[in-house]
Structures are given as structure tokens and as C-alpha cells.
Amino acid sequence: MTDALKQLSDRLGGIAYGGDYNPEQWPREVWDEDVRLMREAGVNLVTVGVFSWAFLEPRPGQYEFELLDEVLDLLHANGIAADLATATASPPPWFSLRHPEALPVTADGVRLTHGSRQTFCPSSPAYAEAAGRLAERLVERYRDHPALALWHLHNEWGNHNAHCYCDSSAKAFRDWLRERYGDLDGLNQAWGTAFWSQRYGDWAEVMPPRATAAVPNPTQQLDFWRFSSDALLRLHRREAEIVRRLSPGIPLTTNLLVTLEKKVDGFSFAGECDFVSVDQYLTAADPEAHVGLSLDADLARGMGGGAPWLLMEHSTSAVNWQPRNVAKTPGQMRRNSLAHVARGADGVLYFQWRQSRAGAEKWHSAMLPHGGTGTKTWREVTALGHDLKALAEVRGSRVESDVALLFDWNAWWALEMDATPSRDVRYLDLVRAWYEALWSLGITCDLVHPSSDLSGHRLVLVPSLSLTSDADASSLDAFVREGGHAAVGFFSGVVDENDHVRLGGHPGAYRDMLGVHVDEFFPLREAETVRLSDGSEATVWTELVEPRGAETIVSFDSDPSYGGPVAGHPAVTRNAHGAGVSWYVATRPDADALRGLLARVCRDAGVTAPAEVPAGxxxxxxxxxxxxxxxxxxxxxxxxxxxxxxxxxxxxxxxxxxxxxxxxxxxxxxxxxxxxxxx
Known part of the structure; x- marks a missing residue:
């Protein structure tokens, strides 16, 4: 991965800077102004063709490349490289009219219609064939164009259409299940179909988890999420095969959505790219949105095994799709952009170059706003271009971190299926709480998959991992036994990869490593709090914890009026395990308490911040x-x-x-x- 991004940055002569360029939205006379202003801003890379399918193939099998020819020639003549998209993210209207069976279907059986983007079923043979033909024609035509520096596959896989419940999806789901389980006996065992008389006797009986009378089978739901991500991954691999076969000298990537999107397993796509690229947008309603930005950046780096990565999209100011689209304050865009670079990005790109006049994203900010070059945003864009040139030597370097935080889309899916102990236990809430405490301490961490090599870290954090495999649990256990430190949050390790409860007592897979036995969970009522022995408060969750080798660090208050249903029992424990140490947190402490706890955990592990800085x-x-x-x-x-x-x-x-x-x-x-x- 590193070599491919180095190839790109060496060609550009520095950190990549630019954004999505959509010249088809504008008259030809605007294009010359575009490239002139790009040079003024220091732009060296633009993404072209993401939503151009209707222009490139206006009628079935009729390809028209003259517009794209002229755009790429113009960019090259002005020293600007192209990240050329395969244009497969938005099939044109003629495709939906010709192939209505390819339109996605909801769990309630409603077939969606054309009129936005990504209106196709990921399992549609007609879509795969049409997208493959377009990608092949594009690659054949432009593989030797001097402007071409990078191939951009699709766009934000599964952002709007990850789950389709049509008959094509049902057939593909059954094929995926046959490959996973081999036969119906394996499927029935994995899905626990002895419950509620769900046992399957014929593959034709197996369906996606469409709308039903009561709670759907949890493992059926989980497998459908896995299948749906894999269906998109199969399309990604098809495009990648075309690019690698016809254009082997040019790297390829796709823009992943990190925590913006729950439905697609980012780690699986990252492994199929020459380097990781992500889109990241601030949550405008969050006054601490820059912390979420850092989390996504650290996840992007973790998805690439610690290698530098590319920020494919973010915003210069407001976005168009949140309930209240708040503009960025002066200087905020610069801080946001350079924070990504600090955390490993070797490129800073935006959606988009010129702000649209029409369409669903006309109020989405851009590098060149509606107001033109006399605006705050334009002044900040050009100033940032100078900053990035000054940082050219940073590219290729790696972020230092002694801490890993385990992150897994499968665990996210499993935790938030139906019929869990508490609807208040939400995956990103828990991850963000632990990450924010660490961020406030000034400590950098890598967000990595549970199967990653952990040996390069001193401390591993597991805020929430209800679902884990035996292999991944054993890997963490070995890390601690060999001298590492780990801290694990409540309701972790409780189910296996089929969402079956691990018997013998909680926290299941981590019980021996943590030196505790959890007799029963006691989720709290909405807005209920309990007091801990150190005077702090906790919410959401409590457990009846019995130490079996671990020492109690903090307890629930001994008075049931304050300590809740498990008053006097351990809330935080510490256990010597082999040559290392493991901690267990059996509740959700308030922010200050969690910060203090993780500060102690870090000291215990010998983890220090890169510099002594105050919060913020x-x-x-x-x-x-x-x-x-x-x-x-x-x-x-x-x-x-x-x-x-x-x-x-x-x-x-x-x-x-x-x-x-x-x-x-x-x-x-x-x-x-x-x-x-x-x-």
C-alpha cells in the first residue's frame, strides 16, 4: 500500500490537494477559469467522472468520450493530475427503464425508483454486466493518458443501497450461505433454527430477513449484513480486476466511509485497494466534532495497517445533508485538514471543486463557492494550498502510536441487532466515549481489526466487542500473557461469530484473561445513574461481577439507593495475566471518570503522549x-x-x-x- 501512495505523491511532488471536479455541470467556457484557479490554489489532483455515466453512455452501448477527452487534456496541459472514476455509482435513467428488476427492494417489499443515485441492487446481474462494460471501455481508452494518476472505483460503496431484499438478492444470499456453511445442517446449526420452529429443510425456504411478524432470527440478520457487504465487495473486485488487467501501472482505490456508514465492512474493502482512501464529514451539531474527525482518521490509518492514506472527500464548510448544515468558522477548515495530515493522510481532497448551481448538493460547500474568489472559503483554500506545499517532506512518514483500539463492523452489526439487553448500548457511543477520553489525554491510538498483529503496541483497548471469534480472543489473550496491557468494556466477548452466547459465564471469551466471572447483566433504566465508590457516576449498564483472580479497583456504591442493583460489587477490576495486565470496566463511567481511569491504565502500560498539552x-x-x-x-x-x-x-x-x-x-x-x- 505504501508504495502505491508514494508513487502518487512522488508524481505530484508533494501532498495531494484538490477535489471532485464535475465539468459536465458547467458550460465549456467555465473550464478554462477552473484550471486557472486550480493552479492559483495549488491543486495538483482532481477526481473526475464519478457521476458521469449518463454522459459517457447516453444510450445503451453508445459511448461518447469527447467531453472527458477534452477535460483530461485540459488538466494535463495545466499540470493537474486526474483521479479517474469508473463512473459506476449512478446508473443513468435508461438503465432503470430497461432493467426495472435491477432497482433495489426494501425489507417491506417496496421497489425503489430512479431519481437519485446508487439506485441498483448489488446482486443484479444486469447492473454488474453494464458496469463492467463501462469500466472496461474507460480503462481501455484512458490507461495511457498522461493526466491519469489514479483509478477511482465506484463511489462510496453501499452508501444508499447496501441492503436489497429482491429475488435476485435472495438467490445470491442463498449462494453465499451455501459457500459459508456447505449444507442446510450447517446453516441450521449456525442460525439456531431449533428456536421458534425455524428449521429449514430446503434451500428455497431460505430468504433475506424481510419484514416479518416478530423479531427476525438474529444470526439471519447478521449474515445478511455480511452478505450485503460481500455483494458490494464482489462488484468492487470485478472493477479492480478490469483495472489491474488493462492498466497495471496505475494504482487504484475507492472512497470508504469509515464511521459514516455502518452497513459496509471497511476492512474488507481496504484490503482490496492499493491504498486506503476515505470520506470524512463533521457532524455539525457536535461541538466536539473534531474528535470524531480524529477517530475516523485513526481508523483510516488502521484500515491500511498503519500506512499513509488519502482523504478523498471532506468539506470546506457546510454540507447539504444534515438537519442543520452549519458553516465552518474561520480557521476551522485549515485545522480539520491538517488534523487529517497529522494522523497519516498524504492527501487532502474535497467534495467538490466548484459549488453546484442545481441538484441535491447545491448547498454543499466547495473549494470555489457560489460567491467566487472574493469569499472567506476561497481565501482559506488558497492559503491551505501553500501550507500543504510547505509540508511536502512529511509525506510517507508514519504516525507513532503505542495504543490500539479494536474496531469491528461485525461486532457493530451484532450489538445493534434486535432483542439485545438494552437499546441504550450503541456501538459507536461506546467507542467514541473511550476514544474521546484518550484524545483528551493527548494520546494517539490506532483503530485496528481484532485480527491485527498487536505486538507493536503497549496497550489494547476494547470498548465494545460483544461478538468475537475464538482466534481473535486468543490473540488478545496471548498479547497480554506476553507482557501487553488491555482494557475491556462491558458486554464484550459474550457471543461467538454466529451470535451464539458463550456458555459458562460472562464475559465469555475474555473471562480467564480478565480474571472475573459475571453472573448476570443489570442494564439500567432510561436516564438512570448509579454512584461508584470513588464518588463518580455511571450510566446505561451494570453487572454482577465476581472476581476470580482480579483485584477490585472501583466498586458500585455499597448503598443500593446509590449503587443500584449490584451495590457493593466490582465496577472496575485489574488482573495480572501472565506477564501482562488486563482491566475490566463493567459499566459506563461518566466522562471525567473514564478519562481518569484510562489515564491510570496508560500510566500502568507505560504509554505517554507525544507532548504535554492541555485538553483541546x-x-x-x-x-x-x-x-x-x-x-x-x-x-x-x-x-x-x-x-x-x-x-x-x-x-x-x-x-x-x-x-x-x-x-x-x-x-x-x-x-x-x-x-x-x-x-
């Missing part, structure tokens, strides 16, 4: 073969002094043991002992 200031270090780079990002309203020694790449200012990061500003220090790129 990010400190992240990237290390390359020639030295290290300390990124300091101030999200507060006050100036902050930080111990640092080196040169700020953005200003040329020397930090002789101390630098001041102004309110809302960013400092990137090439630390002492690091030679400059031109030495």
Missing part, C-alpha cells in the same frame, strides 16, 4: 526515515505554550525548546535532529 490541543507525531514531525493543533480560544525543539514548517519559526500555538492555529515542528528535505 492535539499533539501527534509522524516519523519518517529522515526524522520526526510534531503536529500541534489548537482547538481552544487561548494561546498554548508547548515544549518543542525544531523548526515550524509552516512559518519557518525556530522553536528553541518552546513554541506557542496560537488560538485556533496549527504548528508543525520538524524536530531537532531532523534534516530538512533539501539537505
Amino acid at each position: 490541543v492535539e499533539a501527534v507525531r509522524r516519523r519518517g526515515p529522515d526524522g520526526t514531525y510534531l503536529f500541534l493543533i489548537n482547538h481552544t480560544s487561548g494561546d498554548v505554550p508547548v515544549a518543542a525543539r525544531g523548526v515550524d514548517l509552516l512559518t519557518g519559526t525556530v522553536a528553541d525548546g518552546r513554541t506557542v500555538v496560537r488560538a485556533g492555529d496549527v504548528v508543525v515542528v520538524r524536530e531537532d535532529g531532523t534534516p530538512s528535505s533539501d539537505r
Whole structure:
């Protein structure tokens, strides 16, 4: 992966900068202004053709490439490289009219109609054939074009159409299940069909989890989510095969949605790309949205095994699709963009270059806004272009982190199926709570799959992993026995990969490692709180924990009026396991308590922050073969002094043991002992 992104950044001569370019939305006379302004802003890469299928194939089998020919020639003549999309994300109206059976069907049996994007069934043979033909014609025509630097497969796989319940999907689901389980006996065992008389005697009886009278079979639901992600992955692999066969010298990627999208397993797609690319958009209603940005960036890095990655889309200001589309304040776009670079991005791209006049995204911000070059956004866009040129030497370096946080889409799906102990236990809430506590301590972490090699870390966090395989549980156990530290959140390890309860007591797969036995879960009522022995409060969940080797660190208050249904029992435990240490957190502590707990866990594991900074200031270090780079990002309203020694790449200012990061500003220090790129 690293080599492919290095190939791209070497060609560009620095960090990639640009965005989606949709010239088909504009008259030809606008295009010359576009490339002139791109040069002014420092743009070196644009994504072309994402939603161009109707222009490239206006009628079935009738391909017209003249517009794209001219666009690519114009970009090349102006020194701007192209990330060329396969244009398969939005079939044109003629396709839906000719193939109505390819339109997606909801769980209630409603067939959707054309009129937006991604209106196709992922299991439709007609779609796969038409998309494959288009991709092949595109690759054959442009594989040798001098503007081409990167292939962009599809766009945001499964964003709107991940789940289809039509007859084609039902057939494909049965085929997927045959491959997974072999025969009906294997399926019946995995799905636990002895319950509610659901045992299947013929494959024709097996359906997707369509709307039904009561709670659907949980493993059927879980497998359908897995199948649906794999159906999209099969389409991705089909396009990748075409590109690699016909254009072997050009890297390929696709824009994944990290935590923006629950329905697609990002890790499986990441492994099929030459490097990871993601889209990330702030939640405007969240005053701490920059923490969610960091989480997504750390997940993008984890999806690529720690290698640098590409930010394919984010916004210069407001988006168009949230309930209240709040604009970014002055300086916020710069902080957002450089925070991604701090956490491993070797490219910063936006949706989109020029803000649309019409259509569903006309109020989505862009690099060139409706107001043109006299706007705040344009001034910030051009200034950021200069900043990224100054940071060119950072590309290829890797983020330093001693902490891994286990993240798994399968566990996310399983936790939020029907009929779980509490609707208040939500996967991202738990992950975000632990991550935010770590972020506030200034400690960098990698979000990685449970099957990842953990040996390069000191500490592994498991905020929520109700579903885990034996192999992944054994891997964490071995990590701790060999001297690592781990902290595990409540309701983890309780079911296997088929969503079957692990018997013998909770927390199932982690019971021996943690040195505890959980007799019973006691979820709390809505808005109910309990008090802990250290005076803090907790919500959502409690458990009846019996230590079996572990020591009790914090208990539920001994008074049932305050300690709740498990008053006096352990809430947080610590266990020596082999040469390492494991912690168990049997409730959801309030933010301050969780922060204090994880600070203790980190000290215990020997984990320290890259620099001593107050809450609200990010400190992240990237290390390359020639030295290290300390990124300091101030999200507060006050100036902050930080111990640092080196040169700020953005200003040329020397930090002789101390630098001041102004309110809302960013400092990137090439630390002492690091030679400059031109030495």
C-alpha cells in the first residue's frame, strides 16, 4: 500500500490537494477559469467522472468520450493530475427503464425508483454486466493518458443501497450461505433454527430477513449484513480486476466511509485497494466534532495497517445533508485538514471543486463557492494550498502510536441487532466515549481489526466487542500473557461469530484473561445513574461481577439507593495475566471518570503522549526515515505554550525548546535532529 501512495505523491511532488471536479455541470467556457484557479490554489489532483455515466453512455452501448477527452487534456496541459472514476455509482435513467428488476427492494417489499443515485441492487446481474462494460471501455481508452494518476472505483460503496431484499438478492444470499456453511445442517446449526420452529429443510425456504411478524432470527440478520457487504465487495473486485488487467501501472482505490456508514465492512474493502482512501464529514451539531474527525482518521490509518492514506472527500464548510448544515468558522477548515495530515493522510481532497448551481448538493460547500474568489472559503483554500506545499517532506512518514483500539463492523452489526439487553448500548457511543477520553489525554491510538498483529503496541483497548471469534480472543489473550496491557468494556466477548452466547459465564471469551466471572447483566433504566465508590457516576449498564483472580479497583456504591442493583460489587477490576495486565470496566463511567481511569491504565502500560498539552490541543507525531514531525493543533480560544525543539514548517519559526500555538492555529515542528528535505 505504501508504495502505491508514494508513487502518487512522488508524481505530484508533494501532498495531494484538490477535489471532485464535475465539468459536465458547467458550460465549456467555465473550464478554462477552473484550471486557472486550480493552479492559483495549488491543486495538483482532481477526481473526475464519478457521476458521469449518463454522459459517457447516453444510450445503451453508445459511448461518447469527447467531453472527458477534452477535460483530461485540459488538466494535463495545466499540470493537474486526474483521479479517474469508473463512473459506476449512478446508473443513468435508461438503465432503470430497461432493467426495472435491477432497482433495489426494501425489507417491506417496496421497489425503489430512479431519481437519485446508487439506485441498483448489488446482486443484479444486469447492473454488474453494464458496469463492467463501462469500466472496461474507460480503462481501455484512458490507461495511457498522461493526466491519469489514479483509478477511482465506484463511489462510496453501499452508501444508499447496501441492503436489497429482491429475488435476485435472495438467490445470491442463498449462494453465499451455501459457500459459508456447505449444507442446510450447517446453516441450521449456525442460525439456531431449533428456536421458534425455524428449521429449514430446503434451500428455497431460505430468504433475506424481510419484514416479518416478530423479531427476525438474529444470526439471519447478521449474515445478511455480511452478505450485503460481500455483494458490494464482489462488484468492487470485478472493477479492480478490469483495472489491474488493462492498466497495471496505475494504482487504484475507492472512497470508504469509515464511521459514516455502518452497513459496509471497511476492512474488507481496504484490503482490496492499493491504498486506503476515505470520506470524512463533521457532524455539525457536535461541538466536539473534531474528535470524531480524529477517530475516523485513526481508523483510516488502521484500515491500511498503519500506512499513509488519502482523504478523498471532506468539506470546506457546510454540507447539504444534515438537519442543520452549519458553516465552518474561520480557521476551522485549515485545522480539520491538517488534523487529517497529522494522523497519516498524504492527501487532502474535497467534495467538490466548484459549488453546484442545481441538484441535491447545491448547498454543499466547495473549494470555489457560489460567491467566487472574493469569499472567506476561497481565501482559506488558497492559503491551505501553500501550507500543504510547505509540508511536502512529511509525506510517507508514519504516525507513532503505542495504543490500539479494536474496531469491528461485525461486532457493530451484532450489538445493534434486535432483542439485545438494552437499546441504550450503541456501538459507536461506546467507542467514541473511550476514544474521546484518550484524545483528551493527548494520546494517539490506532483503530485496528481484532485480527491485527498487536505486538507493536503497549496497550489494547476494547470498548465494545460483544461478538468475537475464538482466534481473535486468543490473540488478545496471548498479547497480554506476553507482557501487553488491555482494557475491556462491558458486554464484550459474550457471543461467538454466529451470535451464539458463550456458555459458562460472562464475559465469555475474555473471562480467564480478565480474571472475573459475571453472573448476570443489570442494564439500567432510561436516564438512570448509579454512584461508584470513588464518588463518580455511571450510566446505561451494570453487572454482577465476581472476581476470580482480579483485584477490585472501583466498586458500585455499597448503598443500593446509590449503587443500584449490584451495590457493593466490582465496577472496575485489574488482573495480572501472565506477564501482562488486563482491566475490566463493567459499566459506563461518566466522562471525567473514564478519562481518569484510562489515564491510570496508560500510566500502568507505560504509554505517554507525544507532548504535554492541555485538553483541546492535539499533539501527534509522524516519523519518517529522515526524522520526526510534531503536529500541534489548537482547538481552544487561548494561546498554548508547548515544549518543542525544531523548526515550524509552516512559518519557518525556530522553536528553541518552546513554541506557542496560537488560538485556533496549527504548528508543525520538524524536530531537532531532523534534516530538512533539501539537505
